[in-house]
Amino acid sequence: MQLLKYIWRNVVRNKLRSTLTMLSIAFSLSLMTVLYGYLEMQEAWGKEAIKKQRIVVMNKQGFSGRLPIAYVERIRGVEGVIDAVPYSWFGGNYQEQQMPFAQFGTDPKHVFNVWDEIKIDPTEQAAFESDRQACVVDRVLAEKRGWSIGDRIPLQGTFYPVNLDLKLVGMFDSPTYSDSIWFDWTYMDEEVRKIAPEASGSAGTIFARCVSSEAIPGVVGAIDSRFVNSENPTRTQTEAAFAQMFADMLGNIQAYIRNIALAVIFSLSLVAGNAMAMSMRERTTEVAVLKAIGFSRPRILAMVLGESTMIALLGGIAGIAAGSFCLHLLHSVSAQFFPLTFLDLAGPWLIALCLVATGIGLVSGVVPAAQAARLSVVDGLRVI
Amino acid sequence: MIPLKYNFRNLRVRWVTTLMTVLGTGLVVWASVLTFGLVDGLDHALVSTGDPLDLIVLRKGANDETSSSLETQAASEIANLAGIAHSPQGEPLCSREFVTILTKPRRNQGGTTNVIVRGLEPVGRTLRPSFRIAEGRDLKPGVNEAITSRQMASRFENLGLGESLEINNIDFRIVGYFEAGGSAAESEVWTDLRDLATSQRLPSAISVVNLRAENDDALQQLTTRIRDDEQFKLKAVSETAYFDEQKSASIAIKFVGMVIAGFLTVGAMFAAANTMFAAVASRGREIGTLRALGFRRRSVLLSFMLESLLICLLGGMLGCLATLPFHGLSTGTANWATFSEITFAFRFGPMVLIQGMCLALAMGLIGGLFPAVRAVRLKIIDALRQR
Numbered sequence: 001m002q003l004l005k006y007i008w009r010n011v012v013r014n015k016l017r018s019t020l021t022m023l024s025i026a027f028s029l030s031l032m033t034v035l036y037g038y039l040e041m042q043e044a045w046g047k048e049a050i051k052k053q054r055i056v057v058m059n060k061q062g063f064s065g066r067l068p069i070a071y072v073e074r075i076r077g078v079e080g081v082i083d084a085v086p087y088s089w090f091g092g093n094y095q096e097q098q099m100p101f102a103q104f105g106t107d108p109k110h111v112f113n114v115w116d117e118i119k120i121d122p123t124e125q126a127a128f129e130s131d132r133q134a135c136v137v138d139r140v141l142a143e144k145r146g147w148s149i150g151d152r153i154p155l156q157g158t159f160y161p162v163n164l165d166l167k168l169v170g171m172f173d174s175p176t177y178s179d180s181i182w183f184d185w186t187y188m189d190e191e192v193r194k195i196a197p198e199a200s201g202s203a204g205t206i207f208a209r210c211v212s213s214e215a216i217p218g219v220v221g222a223i224d225s226r227f228v229n230s231e232n233p234t235r236t237q238t239e240a241a242f243a244q245m246f247a248d249m250l251g252n253i254q255a256y257i258r259n260i261a262l263a264v265i266f267s268l269s270l271v272a273g274n275a276m277a278m279s280m281r282e283r284t285t286e287v288a289v290l291k292a293i294g295f296s297r298p299r300i301l302a303m304v305l306g307e308s309t310m311i312a313l314l315g316g317i318a319g320i321a322a323g324s325f326c327l328h329l330l331h332s333v334s335a336q337f338f339p340l341t342f343l344d345l346a347g348p349w350l351i352a353l354c355l356v357a358t359g360i361g362l363v364s365g366v367v368p369a370a371q372a373a374r375l376s377v378v379d380g381l382r383v384i
Numbered sequence: 385m386i387p388l389k390y391n392f393r394n395l396r397v398r399w400v401t402t403l404m405t406v407l408g409t410g411l412v413v414w415a416s417v418l419t420f421g422l423v424d425g426l427d428h429a430l431v432s433t434g435d436p437l438d439l440i441v442l443r444k445g446a447n448d449e450t451s452s453s454l455e456t457q458a459a460s461e462i463a464n465l466a467g468i469a470h471s472p473q474g475e476p477l478c479s480r481e482f483v484t485i486l487t488k489p490r491r492n493q494g495g496t497t498n499v500i501v502r503g504l505e506p507v508g509r510t511l512r513p514s515f516r517i518a519e520g521r522d523l524k525p526g527v528n529e530a531i532t533s534r535q536m537a538s539r540f541e542n543l544g545l546g547e548s549l550e551i552n553n554i555d556f557r558i559v560g561y562f563e564a565g566g567s568a569a570e571s572e573v574w575t576d577l578r579d580l581a582t583s584q585r586l587p588s589a590i591s592v593v594n595l596r597a598e599n600d601d602a603l604q605q606l607t608t609r610i611r612d613d614e615q616f617k618l619k620a621v622s623e624t625a626y627f628d629e630q631k632s633a634s635i636a637i638k639f640v641g642m643v644i645a646g647f648l649t650v651g652a653m654f655a656a657a658n659t660m661f662a663a664v665a666s667r668g669r670e671i672g673t674l675r676a677l678g679f680r681r682r683s684v685l686l687s688f689m690l691e692s693l694l695i696c697l698l699g700g701m702l703g704c705l706a707t708l709p710f711h712g713l714s715t716g717t718a719n720w721a722t723f724s725e726i727t728f729a730f731r732f733g734p735m736v737l738i739q740g741m742c743l744a745l746a747m748g749l750i751g752g753l754f755p756a757v758r759a760v761r762l763k764i765i766d767a768l769r770q771r
Contacts, residue, residue, distance in 0.1 A: 017658055024654035031647040061552055062487030062498055063723065064450065098447075159451040161443060196453070198586070231585070233553070235487075245487075248495025249718035249725070256422075260415050260644065267411035267648075271655035274404040278662040 003299070007306040011314075014279060018311055021275040025315030025357065026322065028264045033323025033353060034330070035257045040349050041340050042247050048176065048340075049240040053213055054114065056242040057084075057206040057223060060233040067203045068232060069189070072107070078222050080215035081208050083113035086185045088204030092155035092164065100334060101141055103155060105185035105204070108134070114209045117175050124149075124170025128184075135166040135183035142171050153181065161199075162191035176339055207239075265360060268312075273364035276308045280368040287372045288380025297373045304372050308365030309358055316357020320350060386679055386687040391694060398663070405659045406699040409747055412652040413703025416645035417740035421707060421730045423641050426634045426717070429728040430627040432567045437469070437603055438511060438623035441593040441610060448630070448722050449483045450500070454590045458616050462593050465609060467602030469595075471510060478595040479508030482581045485724045486551065489541045497716075498724035499540060500572045501530075501551065503580030511594050513565035520545050520560030525576035528583075530556040533570035535714045535727040537561060549573065554583045568627065571716070571727045594623075630721040637717070649743050652696075656751025660692045664759045671759050672767025681760040688759050692752025693745070700744025704737050 011018050057075060059065025067086075075084040088105035108128045112120060120128075120136060128134045135153060147153065153166040166183050185203070193200040210219050220236045227234045237245075280287070287300060328342040395402045441462060446452035463478045470476055482503040489496045506525075509515045523529035530549060537543045537558070548555040556575055564570050581589045597603035603622070610620040664671070674684060710730045719726040 016661060020654045020658045020661070024651045024658070027647050027651035027654070031644060031651075035644075062485055064484045064486070065552075156445065158445060158447045161445060161453075199453070245496055248490075249497045251497075251715060251717040251725075252494070253717075260419075263411045263415045264648065264651075267408045267652070270404045270408040270411075271652075271658070274401055274408070274655070275658050275662075277404075278401065278658075282666075 003302065003306065007303060007310060010279075010303070010307050011310050017275055017279065021272055021311050022315030022318065024271050025268055025312055025360065026319035028268055029316050029319030029353065029357060030323035030326065032261050032264060032356075033320050033350075034326050035261065036349055036353065037323065037327045037342075037345055038338075039254060039257060040345055040347065041338060044340055044345060044347075046240040046243055049243055050213070050238065052117065052239060053210045053216065054239040055208050055210060055216060055220060055223075055236055056239055057208065057234050057236045058204075060235040063089075063205075066201075066232050067206060067234070069185075069201050069203045071227065071232075071234070072203055072206055074226065075206055075208055075223055078219055078226070080210050080212075080219040080222075082211055083110050084206055084208035085110045085114050086203035086205075087207045088185055088188065088202075089159070090155065090157065090164070090183075090188065091159040092157050094153065094155055096156060098158075101179045101181065103181045103183065105188040106182050108182075108184055111182060112172075114207050115174075116209065118172050118178070120170055120172040127169040128182075131167065131169060132184055132187045133165060133167050134169040135181050136170040136172055137168060137181045138178045139171040139173055140177050141179055141181070142168070160188065160192055161195050162188065164188060164191065176344075179339075265356060268360050269363045271364075272308060272312055272360055273367060276304070276311075276364050277368045277371075279307075280304060280372055284375065284380050287375055288377050291375070291377045292381070301369045301373045304369035305362060305365040308368070309361030312357050312361025312364065313354070316354060316360070320353050320357075324350075386674065386683050388690065391687060391691040394663070394667075394691065395694065401659060401662070402695060405656060405695050406702060408655050409652050409696050409699030409744060410702035410706070412648045412747075413700045413740050413744050414706045415648060416641075416743055417704055417707045417732065417736060418710060418730075419641035419644055420736045420739050421710065421732045422715070423634060423638045424733060424736050425715075425728040425731040426637065426726070427631065428731055429566060429568050429571070429726060430630055430634070432513060432565055435511075435513065435596065435623055437597045437599070439595050439597060439603065439606060439610075439620045440623055440626050441595070441618050441620045444617050444619050448626075449481075449592045450485050450722050450724070452483075452591050454480075454593065454618065456588045456590060458618065459590045459593055461616075462595070462610065462618075465606060467598055467606050469598045469602075471507070475507055476595075477507060477510060478593060479504055479511055480577060480590045481505075481508060481592050481594060482577055482584075482586075482589055483591040484580070484584060485722070488549075490539055491541055494539075497718065499536075500722060500724045501549075501575065501580060502572050503575050503577040505577050508594060511596055512569050513567050515562060515564050515569075518561045518563045520558075522562075523559055523574070523576060526579065528554060528556050528575070528579050529559045530573050530575040531560040531562050532558060532573045533563065533727070534561050535570060535716075535729075536573065538714070539716055539725075539727060543573065551580070552583045552585075556583075566729070568630075568719075568726060571719075571725060630719060645743060649747060652747045653751045656692060656696055656747050657754060659695065660688065660752050660755035661758070663691065664688065664755045667759075668762060668767045668770035671762055672764050672770070675762075675764045676768065685756045685760045688756035689749070689752045692756070693748035696744045696748030696751065697741065699747075700741045703744070704732075704740050707732050707740075 059067050069086060072084050072086050075081060085107040090103040090105055092103055128136050147168055149168055151168045153168055155164045157163055189200050210216050216238060223236045224234055324342055331338040331341050442452040459480050463476055468476045468478050484501050485498040486501055487496050488499045523531050532543050542549045543558055545558055548557050581587050597606055607620045610616060610618050711732050712729050714727055714729045716725045716727040
């Protein structure tokens with residue numbers, strides 16, 4: 001306790017220097033918090049997806065390939081599948097502008113069986129099923145855009161050569177913000193058939209939910225082997241693997257983030273070590289006096305290391321807090337890229353970052369601490 | 385003015401502190417320049433693609449080539465429009481192309497991503513900047529052959545010379561590597577127009593028409609002619625504008641890069657300030673002596689600022705030099721506009737290095753300012769009295 005008090009006094013002795021070191025560490029660690037939060041989110045998102053027992057079917061060639069709508073019915077018939085729906089990414093513009101939210105053409109009758117964690121009012125679902133031009137949206141998205149029931153939402157197609165005139169009939173509640181509009185796939189397909197008959201009749205992708213996680217490998221195999229010799233062979237994967245595909249597209253972002261992080265840690269150790277060494281140089285006489293009155297070497301060592309660690313840890317905690325706040329902001333700005341709130345993300349990795357800060361403190365204190373511990377009393381007292 | 389030699393000697397006397405600060409700022413500059421070089425490489429791949437006289441004809445409403453489709457009739461009519469440049473052999477420089485994206489695995493377990501496969505006629509090659517076959521030979525139409533770039537071959541499975549890429553159960557043999565001046569074409573696999581369309585069971589399908597106008601006036605006329613034709617339902621965008629639009633792909637990366645560089649730079653400023661404050665604190669008597677000798681306040685201010693700048697610029701230079709081994713290293717990321725991979729090489733041109741040095745300059749200036757101000761505010765008497 002006594003030692004701690006002494007360390008604290010030393011930390012606040014040169015307030016300017018300690019503050020500058022802390023700020024330097026805080027800024028860099030807040031950046032690391034955001035970067036690692038992003039990596040963590042991709043991982044958590046994948047884990048979340050595994051629990052939902054959903055699989056995604058697409059053409060073996062990729063997104064540009066056809067997936068005949070008849071496949072939906074045939075996949076529903078596969079043993080172990082609860083339900084399946086077409087899920088066509090529309091990617092349209094709203095008010096002639098590209099939009100951050102997603103739009104999907106699907107089957108109103110079955111879609112809530114596949115996404116059983118997403119809830120909607122039964123009367124609103126009935127309205128969704130009965131009107132071909134109806135659409136439902138995530139409640140959070142509706143609030144963000146200021147839409148209310150009965151509003152028209154016109155979408156201009158870019159990927160599909162058609163425009164849609166949708167009518168908002170309901171809002172659904174999703175445990176994780178989905179940022180999506182759902183509309184009737186048949187409405188879109190009819191419009192496409194009028195203009196480009198050869199492009200119509202494709203489901204885009206098919207989402208299906210299985211009875212249990214254990215059933216998934218069997219279902220995946222059954223679906224792919226059923227269509228392997230058809231004109232349009234399929235590639236079926238878990239929703240987690242599907243999400244991973246998008247993460248993979250970015251390339252080796254992870255390696256890049258880790259490299260930056262390493263450079264930052266190394267640089268911070270130098271910076272903090274430098275500051276600590278400067279402090280100790282100014283206190284040479286003082287250390288000699290402490291030794292002269294009987295302070296042991298380990299004690300001196302602990303004092304110096306304690307001081308450098310405390311500075312780094314305080315700076316680190318401030319930085320991690322600031323970084324966490326940034327993650328929170330990013331989620332509220334773009335839920336598509338940051339689908340999880342900070343609270344969902346918080347986990348052991350935050351502790352690990354605190355440990356990184358502690359590590360920086362320890363490493364930066366080693367040289368000055370060793371020098372102080374080795375200092376001979378006579379030499380130290382002679383310094384003016 | 386206090387001679388610069390004074391600063392150099394001071395830095396040498398406190399060489400450990402100097403070295404630590406130089407390395408610290410150097411690392412920050414290194415990380416930032418690396419990010420800038422990445423963004424610059426990506427931009428370069430998109431910029432160098434556009435020729436000002438080239439037009440891309442797309443379906444009205446389509447944002448990019450992969451979601452566009454043209455009727456066969458319209459595509460042939462476009463080739464006959466007036467104002468299109470001709471090759472020395474008298475062939476119009478107008479290329480009908482079919483573009484599709486396939487999901488393919490990267491090498492070394494790098495996951496899967498989408499690859500643009502383009503079917504085109506021989507004339508399409510003249511529309512690309514400095515197209516040439518770098519290895520192997522060009523493809524022969526009608527026998528399912530394909531060519532690609534070296535970068536693509538090293539990044540993707542089945543794209544090496546002699547290997548075969550499967551497209552809808554048909555194998556396309558890779559017979560050559562091409563170069564196209566580092567443009568976006570180098571992120572694609574090329575095959576014959578008919579071979580590709582047939583493999584997709586859309587034998588007469590055409591996605592886009594690429595053409596070159598004779599001159600600026602013809603370019604304007606062609607653009608309005610195609611846009612206003614009621615039957616075509618098409619639009620012609622200049623190639624430069626088309627790729628400018630796709631830069632939105634790099635904007636996100638650019639933004640992230642700026643944020644990273646910004647945060648790190650501020651962190652490094654504090655470090656530089658720390659070093660300089662210590663320098664001022666330990667040299668109180670020196671400062672007093674200098675002032676007593678008759679050096680003006682502004683000379684002392686300048687001297688300390690210069691010392692701070694020296695440290696940071698040294699670090700900046702070190703950081704910039706350390707990025708050079710990465711020059712030309714090829715990498716790739718997602719081009720969200722086409723939903724496919726774009727490969728590019730890190731580029732550390734003068735602009736990127738200048739940006740890095742500017743960061744170092746900012747660190748030195750802002751980090752040195754407050755310590756230098758403290759130095760000049762010392763009263764001579766007090767300063768001389770210091771131990």
